[in-house]
Amino acid sequence: MAEVARAAHVSLQTVSNALNAPERVRADTLARVLAAIDKLGYQPNQVARSLRTRRTRHIGYRLDPDRSDTASVLQDRFLHALTTAAESAGHRVLLFSSGGISAELTCYEDMLRTGSVDGFVLSGIDPGDPRPAWLAERGAAFACFGRPDPDSNYLWVDVDxxxxxxxxxxxxxxxxxxxxxxxxxxxxxxxxxxxxxxxxxxxxxxxxxxxxxxxxxxxxxxxxxxxxxxxxxxxxxxxxxxxxxxxxxxxxxxxxxxxxxxxxxxxxxxxxxxxxxxxxxxxxxxxxQPLEEVAKEVMSLLVAKLKDQRVQHNGIVLAPSLMIRESA
Amino acid sequence: MAEVARAAHVSLQTVSNALNAPERVRADTLARVLAAIDKLGYQPNQVARSLRTRRTRHIGYRLDPDRSDTASVLQDRFLHALTTAAESAGHRVLLFSSGGISAELTCYEDMLRTGSVDGFVLSGIDPGDPRPAWLAERGAAFACFGRPDPDSNYLWVDVDxxxxxxxxxxxxxxxxxxxxxxxxxxxxxxxxxxxxxxxxxxxxxxxxxxxxxxxxxxxxxxxxxxxxxxxxxxxxxxxxxxxxxxxxxxxxxxxxxxxxxxxxxxxxxxxxxxxxxxxxxxxxxxxxQPLEEVAKEVMSLLVAKLKDQRVQHNGIVLAPSLMIRESA
Missing domain, CATH: 3.40.50.2300 (Response regulator)
Incomplete structure (x- = not known):
């Protein structure tokens, strides 16, 4: 950044503004800074940026153990859709796996304490699931695929x-x-x-x-x-x-x-x-199940939460479709 | 860290040593520092640690677009195995997806420049694949599932x-x-x-x-x-x-x-x-295909590379097994 500032004859703060709040920089100055960035091939270090912004742009997702069955395949289709939806929203998916529920909570705790992710997407949630309440108590940002306790105000998307x-x-x-x-x-x-x-x-x-x-x-x-x-x-x-x-x-x-x-x-x-x-x-x-749409909606709820924006509905229900083939 | 240092009546450097090089700290001092860490609930920030160590402990893996077919399912079984193997080695898998090969290289470039991962696992590699050479030219650490150019010295695991x-x-x-x-x-x-x-x-x-x-x-x-x-x-x-x-x-x-x-x-x-x-x-x-074993071997090759350790063989071939059922 110092090299960019020298080359563009501006202050470090101006370089920082050009990167993070370009609307605050005069058009001709911005053009000079961007030209210097381009010429020097400067790229902000993601890790340094995360430390400053307290944002990693990573979303934690738990991958269930491979069971080589239909349910596992369905989850994988959702993961593909989630990876794509997260990228469209400027995020990447950080995977973890864990045996039982207590090991899973330990993973969440570890990732929260160490600031490894901005939030989580949970799947397979139903009203009795303890995970949403656990995460909410710790102030973590998350959105669910599945339906949590109807009395809660957690963010969720489900298929009817x-x-x-x-x-x-x-x-x-x-x-x-x-x-x-x-x-x-x-x-x-x-x-x-x-x-x-x-x-x-x-x-x-x-x-x-x-x-x-x-x-x-x-x-x-x-x-x-x-x-x-x-x-x-x-x-x-x-x-x-x-x-x-x-x-x-x-x-x-x-x-x-x-x-x-x-x-x-x-x-x-x-x-x-x-x-x-x-x-x-x-x-x-x-x-x-329209898993691509589920993933998009889950990500948009989570992104709203991360930006402290209000959402119109905290729960969204999507309709499935019938794929008609030969058996019926 | 400063609070821990005050509570344990030691210097900041001693706290850092207790965390990163405990063998350099006297046993009684170490015990005092660890007690203070425990009492204060101090947890190093993963992002700050990554900035210092230049290690994120993240492994980049490209998830192919979902094709809802057998090949995609096979890749998912490998991803499950890789997530588990990476965790056993103290790493997590950071997913990305991309359309064609040039979009994929752009992703690699972005992740390398921004220091988002320590290295990559590639799958579906065969001798004509341009990705290993591209990554090697840029000094990136990677290991392949599949067989790269036999004249290369890239790290790989394949199934016979x-x-x-x-x-x-x-x-x-x-x-x-x-x-x-x-x-x-x-x-x-x-x-x-x-x-x-x-x-x-x-x-x-x-x-x-x-x-x-x-x-x-x-x-x-x-x-x-x-x-x-x-x-x-x-x-x-x-x-x-x-x-x-x-x-x-x-x-x-x-x-x-x-x-x-x-x-x-x-x-x-x-x-x-x-x-x-x-x-x-x-x-x-x-x-x-023994995908669990493939994932373990790929991770151990990659970890050796990250630690600058020599490996005995840069290519490992594993044997598949026949699952005998009713069709034959």
């Missing part, structure tokens, strides 16, 4: 899970299906419950009975077992809405073992639109 | 792609197959060529003729088309080794349309062990 399974039922009813089963998780809150409720409400709206549903653990094996049980109990159902693509593929395996052809003799719709959905035969119809 | 398809052929021959086709990319270098060569050499070793092979673009549609053509041209083949899981699933679609049952009437082996492999029915036998 009920709208996704409602759209799935509407699509099936339009194709003539009347007995439509549901395969979901046993949880009574969060995304699983939203998805079950969407199926239930849509059936009721169409005057159909929500008689056939079953729960399972989110694995292919347990999903297959549950789908077999559902088909055994209710052989007249012609379609199944599954709460995840993993469950939908469990329906594929179950249909195969009872000799029913997916698409023609049993319609199946999944949720997540994982890469697998378009790779299987027949290709899987699935509910897709 | 030929060994994977050789293991696939050995497995098929042991099960009685004699006519084994290959579905690969049309590239004549890099991973695609390694995989083709492994298939070729294994057949020759078993005294079998490598007559039936075909190339395609790495999409499900083109893989399906090529598999159909291969099965049409050579209806006597009983097994196909596919250069990717996407191609293997193209074989599933092709087999279905000609009425051959995968596993019983046509054996198929893929490469990548994507999440899809274990979700499809029948489950796909696939070659798995």
């Amino acid at each position: 899970g009920a709208a996704g399974t409602q759209a799935a039922v509407d699509h099936l009813v339009a194709a003539g299906h009347r007995e439509i089963g549901f395969l979901g998780w046993s949880s009574t809150s969060g995304p699983g419950e939203q998805r079950r409720r969407g199926w239930l409400r849509a059936l009721q709206r169409h005057g159909l009975r929500p008689d056939h549903h079953i729960t399972a653990l989110d694995t292919l094996q347990d999903g297959t077992r549950a789908a077999l049980e559902l088909l055994g109990r209710a052989p007249t159902i012609t379609a199944i809405v599954a709460a995840s693509d993993t469950f939908a593929l469990g329906c594929y395996a179950a249909a195969r073992s009872v000799g029913r052809e997916i698409g023609r003799e049993l319609a199946v719709i999944g949720v997540d639109d994982s890469p697998t959905a378009s790779l299987v035969t027949p290709a899987l119809t699935s509910v897709r | 792609g030929a060994a994977g398809t050789q293991a696939a052929v050995d497995h098929l021959v042991a099960a009685g197959h004699r006519e084994i086709g290959f579905l690969g990319w049309s590239s004549t270098s890099g991973p695609g060529e390694q995989r083709r060569r492994g298939w070729l050499r294994a057949l020759q070793r078993h005294g079998l003729r490598p007559d039936h092979h075909i190339t395609a673009l790495d999409t499900l549609q083109d893989g399906t088309r090529a598999a159909l053509e291969l099965l049409g041209r050579a209806p006597t083949i009983t097994a196909i080794v596919a250069a990717s899981d996407t191609f293997a699933l193209g074989c599933y679609a092709a087999a279905r349309s000609v009425g051959r049952e995968i596993g019983r009437e046509l054996a198929v082996i893929g490469v990548d062990d994507s999440p899809t492999a274990s979700l499809v029915t029948p489950a796909l036998t696939s070659v798995r």
Whole structure:
């Protein structure tokens, strides 16, 4: 900076203003400083700048352990979208991983104390999650993908899970299906419950009975077992809405073992639109979350928070879309 | 630091030594300084520390644009492994994304100039890649996943792609197959060529003729088309080794349309062990790359470089393994 100041015949403060508050510098002076910066190839050191501004322009994001399953793939799609959205907002994503929740809080604490990031993006948040309150108590800036405690004023973006399974039922009813089963998780809150409720409400709206549903653990094996049980109990159902693509593929395996052809003799719709959905035969119809839009909205909430700007709504709900393929 | 120095009745330099070179501090003095640090809850600011040490402990990694396909999923599995390996070595991963190669070089340049990272991990490197030479010219520390120019002395870790398809052929021959086709990319270098060569050499070793092979673009549609053509041209083949899981699933679609049952009437082996492999029915036998080990070795090469330590070998080749499921 001193070299730039000498070359442009200005003070150090003027160089600093040219970089950080150009509106305070006279146009001809600014042009001279910028020419000197250009000629000398001066580039502010990001670390020195961070120390001065107390801004790193880094956003902390926790990468869940790799589970090599659909949920992990979904998270990765979100991370891609977040990296792009963060860059558009002038930030970069700093990753960390941790085992359990207490290790995660230790990571947050460490990153806050050492000033390594400006704020955090959290994902997989539901009303019972302790992380938002923990971060809020420490004055940390953060925004959530998922829905925190409705009584809180945390910033969040979520996808309307009920709208996704409602759209799935509407699509099936339009194709003539009347007995439509549901395969979901046993949880009574969060995304699983939203998805079950969407199926239930849509059936009721169409005057159909929500008689056939079953729960399972989110694995292919347990999903297959549950789908077999559902088909055994209710052989007249012609379609199944599954709460995840993993469950939908469990329906594929179950249909195969009872000799029913997916698409023609049993319609199946999944949720997540994982890469697998378009790779299987027949290709899987699935509910897709608008993760690129989620990432953009999460970043814009977080940036508003970092700039101490008011936001119009502290929570934003986005609609999913149905990717129609061959299975339904 | 000044508060700690006052509380412990020592100089600022002694506090600094206690933190950065404790062996230079007398045991009783060190105990007093550490007690004061503990009592005051002092934590060095990471940014200030980075400015002094010229080390950020951040590793830059480029996240490819999300393509929602097998290759992207494989990269994500590597990123998970890299995040964990970096943390074990005291580093965090700073993500960036960029469109083409020139945008990527601009990102590297920006991160180097601003001192945002200590070094880079590159993935998807093959001999013709311009990135390693570009970074080396600028004195940047980096390590590659993939094989750079063999005449260079860059640091790299790669997986022996030929060994994977050789293991696939050995497995098929042991099960009685004699006519084994290959579905690969049309590239004549890099991973695609390694995989083709492994298939070729294994057949020759078993005294079998490598007559039936075909190339395609790495999409499900083109893989399906090529598999159909291969099965049409050579209806006597009983097994196909596919250069990717996407191609293997193209074989599933092709087999279905000609009425051959995968596993019983046509054996198929893929490469990548994507999440899809274990979700499809029948489950796909696939070659798995040891990405956790790759990430560990890449990080240890990079850390050695950052510490100016000599490494025993500048290139490390790891062996893949065959995940045997139902399709072969």
